[in-house]
Amino acid sequence: MTYCVGIKVNAGLVFASDSRTNAGVDHISTYSKMHVFEQPGERVFVVLSAGNLATSQAVINALRREFNDPAGPGLRQVRDPFEAADYLGKLSYRIQQEHADALARSGVSAEATFIIGGEVAGSTHELCLVYAQGNYISATPETPYLQIGETKYGKPILDRIIAPDTTLDDAARCALVSLDSTIRANVSVGPPLDLAVCEAGALRVTRRLTLAADSPLYQGIQQGWNEGLKRAFLDLPRFDWELGG
Amino acid sequence: MTYCVGIKVNAGLVFASDSRTNAGVDHISTYSKMHVFEQPGERVFVVLSAGNLATSQAVINALRREFNDPAGPGLRQVRDPFEAADYLGKLSYRIQQEHADALARSGVSAEATFIIGGEVAGSTHELCLVYAQGNYISATPETPYLQIGETKYGKPILDRIIAPDTTLDDAARCALVSLDSTIRANVSVGPPLDLAVCEAGALRVTRRLTLAADSPLYQGIQQGWNEGLKRAFLDLPRFDWELGG
Numbered sequence: 001m002t003y004c005v006g007i008k009v010n011a012g013l014v015f016a017s018d019s020r021t022n023a024g025v026d027h028i029s030t031y032s033k034m035h036v037f038e039q040p041g042e043r044v045f046v047v048l049s050a051g052n053l054a055t056s057q058a059v060i061n062a063l064r065r066e067f068n069d070p071a072g073p074g075l076r077q078v079r080d081p082f083e084a085a086d087y088l089g090k091l092s093y094r095i096q097q098e099h100a101d102a103l104a105r106s107g108v109s110a111e112a113t114f115i116i117g118g119e120v121a122g123s124t125h126e127l128c129l130v131y132a133q134g135n136y137i138s139a140t141p142e143t144p145y146l147q148i149g150e151t152k153y154g155k156p157i158l159d160r161i162i163a164p165d166t167t168l169d170d171a172a173r174c175a176l177v178s179l180d181s182t183i184r185a186n187v188s189v190g191p192p193l194d195l196a197v198c199e200a201g202a203l204r205v206t207r208r209l210t211l212a213a214d215s216p217l218y219q220g221i222q223q224g225w226n227e228g229l230k231r232a233f234l235d236l237p238r239f240d241w242e243l244g245g
Numbered sequence: 246m247t248y249c250v251g252i253k254v255n256a257g258l259v260f261a262s263d264s265r266t267n268a269g270v271d272h273i274s275t276y277s278k279m280h281v282f283e284q285p286g287e288r289v290f291v292v293l294s295a296g297n298l299a300t301s302q303a304v305i306n307a308l309r310r311e312f313n314d315p316a317g318p319g320l321r322q323v324r325d326p327f328e329a330a331d332y333l334g335k336l337s338y339r340i341q342q343e344h345a346d347a348l349a350r351s352g353v354s355a356e357a358t359f360i361i362g363g364e365v366a367g368s369t370h371e372l373c374l375v376y377a378q379g380n381y382i383s384a385t386p387e388t389p390y391l392q393i394g395e396t397k398y399g400k401p402i403l404d405r406i407i408a409p410d411t412t413l414d415d416a417a418r419c420a421l422v423s424l425d426s427t428i429r430a431n432v433s434v435g436p437p438l439d440l441a442v443c444e445a446g447a448l449r450v451t452r453r454l455t456l457a458a459d460s461p462l463y464q465g466i467q468q469g470w471n472e473g474l475k476r477a478f479l480d481l482p483r484f485d486w487e488l489g490g
Contacts, residue, residue, distance in 0.1 A: 152397035156426045160474055169487055174478065181401045207486065220482035228480055229405055232473020233419065237465035241452065242414055 001188035002149035004033055004048035005178055006115040007171045008127040008139040010164050012200040013117045015046045016175035018183065020190035021053050032210075034194040035060050037067050037075045040204040043120040045075050045084055046196050050149040051112030051132065052103075058095045059088070059112065078120065085116050085128035085136040093134035113148045118198065125200045153185040154178030168197050172207070176221050193218065246433035247394035249278055249293035250423055251360040252416045253372040253384040255409050257445040258362045260291045261420035263428065265435035266298050277455075279439040280305050282312050282320045285449040288365040290320050290329055291441050295394040296357030296377065297348075303340045304333070304357065326363050330373035330381040333361050338379035358393045363443065370445045398430040399423035413442050417452070421466050438463065 004017040017033040031053065037045040047063070049056035066074035074091075078084045096110040103110045111132035117139075119125040127139040129146040139146050141164045147155065154177075161174045172195055182189045190213075197207035211218040249262040262278040276298065282290040292308070294301035311319035319336075323329045341355040348355045356377035362384075364370040372384040374391040384391050386409045392400065399422075406419045417440055427434045435458075442452035456463040 152430070153401055155430055156398055156401075157474070157478075159429060160471060161478055169484060170478075172484070173481055177478070177481070184404060185397070185400055207484070209484075217482060217484070224481045225477060226405060228477020229402070229474070232470060232477050233402075233406055233415075233422070235473055236418055236422070236469045237462060239414060239417070239452070239454075239462070 002050040003182045003189045005147045006127045007145045009166045011168045013198045014171040015196045017194045018189045045118035048115040055112040080123035081126035089130045089134035154182040247295040248427040248434045250392045251372045252390045254411045256413045258443045259416040260441045262439045263434045290363035293360040300357040325368035326371035334375045334379035399427040
């Protein structure tokens with residue numbers, strides 16, 4: 001499976017993803033699900049992908065081919081992140097249709113979902129979730145994060161921490177905690193973890209990390225979070241009967 | 246929807262459940278999902294239910310009718326909690342079949358799942374999850390808790406806290422935190438919360454609470470947990486770039 005999360009705060013955007021893919025339990029591979037499209041100072045997009053790996057690779061390959069051509073269509077031409085999400089959605093839907101009949105006969109879904117966020121010179125920074133059907137929704141101050149893949153285990157901490165005025169560093173840390181909770185609960189989500197931060201107005205990726213399972217930062221966050229949760233648990237109020245009431 | 250959790254530790258059993266049921270978003274009701282069958286000093290069973298409300302009510306009503314008859318079959322006669330789970334499973338499957346065709350024509354599922362735990366004089370205390378198909382699995386030292394309904398949001402804290410040597414009071418507190426995380430994430434899970442504790446060997450329910458949304462204990466746990474998580478988050482290690490590295 002997969003877990004990816006994008007966060008939009010006033011200060012910019014945060015993207016985080018795991019790297020495990022599986023087709024059944026005996027066909028497990030490692031693929032980064034984070035893809036950066038960057039013309040520094042002009043435009044930046046980060047795309048996260050979940051679902052059918054062949055579909056998502058075909059979509060990313062097409063976007064990359066177009067982006068490398070200065071006259072190409074696609075992410076190099078769109079005027080803002082919403083146009084980018086719309087373009088990605090149409091491309092993804094078209095690619096899914098190519099193999100949909102053959103896949104359906106094998107009982108396999110061609111569907112893929114994406115998170116795309118970024119900024120174009122003159123636009124605002126925006127974050128969108130593109131459905132398999134090609135339509136999209138965007139993050140807002142009331143709903144400042146979007147998730148794809150195995151979303152439930154990592155949602156509670158996002159709900160408690162993320163708000164429009166959260167700093168980019170705190171949002172990035174929260175994304176890593178959200179990923180860690182998911183990795184602990186679902187064996188089909190796993191490291192290395194990819195993290196990217198785009199400061200609003202910078203028009204480039206301003207921080208980028210790939211954290212292996214044994215990296216000191218990831219291990220520090222895992223251990224610190226585990227100990228912090230246990231302390232929080234021990235501090236909870238007692239039942240009346242524990243107080244001798 | 247529903248969220249119910251049962252926990253088996255060396256010291257006994259803990260049961261917790263929410264009380265919200267829904268059929269669509271505009272037909273929301275409150276029903277306790279916790280049902281106690283008790284002959285103090287002889288035997289005790291606690292049953293938690295999720296799924297089709299008509300099925301689970303029919304099952305509980307049949308169990309109750311039998312249990313009230315000193316010569317009746319069912320939970321009054323079984324020799325241990327595993328026999329109780331098997332009996333409940335067969336009863337549930339039979340009841341589902343009665344209306345399965347009519348429900349299928351309306352596109353509705355008759356399925357219900359149950360957690361049943363307890364103890365019979367001379368047996369050990371045990372906890373089982375009864376599937377809609379009538380078969381069951383039981384909790385073990387490696388897997389000391391079982392969940393039904395909306396299980397994912399409340400799982401991470403159980404994984405971190407619950408072990409065979411956890412005290413009954415800590416297990417009960419953890420069950421309430423697990424319920425609270427689920428209630429925050431899914432509007433179809435809601436208070437009041439039912440909590441029951443059966444100390445091993447007591448052969449009765451030793452602690453029983455129903456917590457409304459405005460009860461001081463529930464509010465104290467909600468607030469304490471929220472603040473504790475935020476403290477744990479603030480204590481996490483910083484990125485290199487935050488340290489001026």
